[in-house]
Amino acid sequence: MVSFGDSEFVKKVASVTQASYQHGWDERNGGNVSLRLTDEDVADFDDVSEVKETLDLGFDASALAGSYFLVTGTGRYFRNVIDQPNLDLGLVKITADGQHADLLWGYEDGAKPTSEFPSHLMSHIERLKVDPSHRVVMHCHPTNVIALSFTQDLDEREITRLLWKMQAESLVVFPEGIGIIPYMTPGTNEIGAATSQKMADFRTVIWPHHGIFGTGADVDEAFGLIETVEKAATIYSQICAQGGNIKQEITDDQLRQLADAFGVTANPEYLPETSKL
Incomplete structure (x- = not known):
């Protein structure tokens, strides 16, 4: 058998x-x-x-x-x-x-x-519209991502740019950026609907003070996406623990060079083609 x-x-x-x-x-x-x-x-x-x-x-x-x-x-x-x-x-x-x-x-x-299965199904439906190879939804509670949702404004552009600048891999792995919904009660169809709306544009959505939803074509891709977001948030936490005094950073021009080198398209709303923000 x-x-x-x-x-x-x-x-x-x-x-x-x-x-x-x-x-x-x-x-x-x-x-x-x-x-x-x-x-x-x-x-x-x-x-x-x-x-x-x-x-x-x-x-x-x-x-x-x-x-x-x-x-x-x-x-x-x-x-x-x-x-x-x-x-x-x-x-x-x-x-x-x-x-x-x-x-x-x-x-x-x-x-x-x-x-959370209804929330998963809603996200599956939305991601399949964008990417027919989509297969996986994963939800978990990464410590430093959750911490970030307490200390930063819940602004998708600002949090995306912060995480992009924490390590070179970030922009390559999630060039579209990070979606964020308001705090909502988990386990409800309402939070599932809000998450799925973000899934039209993002593969990763932060649930403030709770966790993250990540998606992918297979288990490794979804897990690796979340892992990369959490690694960037961890680096930021370590910077804050060391006093928060950033003496050098990945510049916008360097982010553009990364995108060109790895053949990805950075979200133009978060990284304009020119240096003017």
Whole structure:
């Protein structure tokens, strides 16, 4: 029998949840991940053909009807996923009416998808409009990104430019910048809708005083995006800890040179083509 539990998809999600926990981004049951799969991805597995349970989504996901998602469970600890993926992960398929999801594998002790699953689905819908290769939404609580949301104005342009200037990799990895929503109650469709609106322009959205949403074509890309944002925020935290006296910085001209060298297009609203701001 070819079991979905032995698939590379399960192994990859279990690996990234462990890495995120080790980074200190997912205390207790914080954080969630969803990976979109196709018919082809699941075709060879013997244990995903039977519907074990039909779950109410509380959201119209008809734009994703027929899509499969491997998603972390609500109330589950990232540190445990690697040892018990069949309990903490579930493979679901969005039903034709978009109001439900059929559970095909996992959640063997009765778990349900993360409470943020509607927010994930909204972001999946929006990112697929921009990038058909999109597959992953990841939410976690990076310490220094959260700290930044307390000390800085919640201005997308200013925070993007601050993070771009903290390390050369930032502009290369997130040239479009960082999206930010106002503080909102997590686990609601309202925060999901606000996040998905930002996903039209950004692959990363900060939830102030809470965490971050990152997206990508695969698990590594989404994780690496968040990792780069957090590294830049950590460097800024270290600068502040050393007194905050910046004696030299990456200039706007150097940012433009980086963009040219790596073939990326920096958001022109945040980095004009000339030196005049």
